[in-house]
Amino acid sequence: MKIRILSIACVTTAAALLAACTTGSRNxxxxxQLMRSKLAATSSDTLKVAHRAAAIRGSRVVVEGSIEHVRTASEVAATMPASAALAASAPGGIAGTRAVTAATAASGVEASSKKPIQPKTVSLPAAAECTFHGEDLDVFRWLAPAKLATPPDQAASEAAG
Known part of the structure; x- marks a missing residue:
């Protein structure tokens, strides 16, 4: 009789522990997935997840990773020095040749060594926090980058309204 009760208690405990572990994993x-969908709604950047951590039986989850942003040629050109931008955007012909020559003389680089503007990938750290009540989402908020994160006061007022 004691062995049967002990066996039932062990199986019940194992099932309860397994259920708690799967809740954290599901959350x-x-x-x-919510982090990916929120990012997709605001931009075409790519999210790469590096780490997911669940605490207190999955009631609080933090997802960390990076947002890969491919800078367009116009964004790269906007950050270039004025002389290099002038050389890269100069039209052909005699006037264009003079502008390129003047720009390269100012920068000390020959026109033949100029490379076309290539898009660059910028990696921004990203993190989001979710709080759950069981398996129901209570709060989602961005922790990083700053352009997506909202102050806690504003996040609370948005959730209430």
Whole structure:
């Protein structure tokens, strides 16, 4: 009789522990998917997840990673020095040749060594926090980057309204 009760208690405990573990895993997966969908709604950048952490039986989840942003040629050109931008955008012909020559003389680089403007990938750190009540999402908020993160006061007022 004691062996049967002990066996039932062990199986029940194992099932309860397994259920708690899967809740944390499901919640962290749900938070990652929500993070991806929120990013997709605001930009075409790519999210690369590096780490998911669940605490307190999955009631709080933090997802960390990076946002890969491919800078367009116009964004790269906007950050170039004025002389290099002038050389890269100069039209052909005699007037264009003079502008290129003047720009390269100012920068000390020959026109033949100029490379076309290439798009560059910029990696921004990203993190989001989700809080759950069981398996129901209570709050989602960005922690990083700053352009997506909102102050806690504003996030609370948005959730209430």
């Amino acid at each position: 962290s997966g749900a938070c990652e």
